[in-house]
């Protein structure tokens with residue numbers, strides 16, 4: 001029997017502190033930084049984002065998202081045999097956020113203790129991280145190395161923002177999304193494709209690093225917005241067409257496009273190139289901002305829970321981010 005993988009449950013979590021554009025504009029104004037709701041909405045589509053409290057880490061957000069995904073899949077944590085967390089804002093340099101998450105899940109109730117011992121690791125592909133993690137989990141399930149995975153995107157981007165740089169600090173937010181991905185005799189995941197091109201490192205990066213117990217360089221996000229915009233629009237349409245061709249499908253087969261939620265204009269432009277109407281695109285960037293690796297599973301969970309996404313629907317997930325990295329997954333729910 002051929003082994004496939006299928007999503008059996010989705011979950012997400014947003015930290016309770018929600019900042020509208022007006023809240024952020026007021027906060028930045030207190031530091032002499034000039035921006036406006038009009039500018040942010042017109043250029044990005046963002047109206048609000050969530051920020052974590054200082055004592056909350058990516059693994060805390062991931063934990064809540066996983067609990068919700070496990071409930072939706074009607075699974076207990078001790079039935080999970082693989083954990084992959086996509087994040088660029090890990091709790092620590094090491095160990096992985098996935099290992100920390102595993103321990104939190106194992107301790108959450110006595111019946112969950114069996115999750116300890118399964119492989120757990122992080123994937124670092126910035127905003128493409130969830131598509132990378134899902135593709136890896138799918139491959140490990142297909143080969144028989146795993147049967148039931150938690151695949152998570154979790155970010156606390158508020159920690160790596162320079163709130164004196166208005167060109168970046170208005171764009172991002174914190175949050176987590178997760179899916180339970182299980183072995184199945186029917187496909188679920190139909191096709192995936194991943195890419196990276198390191199020559200674009202400089203247009204989107206956090207250049208600092210830790211050395212000799214100190215941070216060397218700048219530990220906040222740097223972005224050439226226009227260069228990122230141009231690259232993103234080009235690669236997203238190309239990788240979508242490529243993954244559809246791999247699966248023997250066309251744009252007409254797609255019920256829902258769930259792109260990385262960076263900027264409404266990038267999403268609209270990609271959808272237009274793929275001849276998909278705006279009613280087929282799941283948009284959460286207005287309420288979440290850009291949550292990097294968390295944005296796709298967060299959007300997926302929102303549209304599953306509000307009833308837009310139904311069992312049997314065909315979804316096209318697309319990520320693009322620092323590296324430059326990009327990728328897409330076509331799947332049946």
Ligand code: ACO
Nearest residue numbers: 035036039043126127166167225226228229262263321322
């Ligand atoms: N408020 C008010 N004015 C601003 C702000 C702000 N927050 N930020 C910039 N401006 C000003 C600039 O200073 C500039 O002023 P000037 O004309 O007097 O010099 C003007 O607005 C226009 O700036 P641009 O950079 O040309 O604005 P643009 O239309 O390109 O929009 C944006 C900027 C929103 C960043 C856009 O380029 C974009 O969305 N790029 C893609 C970003 C993205 O998707 N990033 C995530 C990738 S995923 C990942 O891996 C993290």
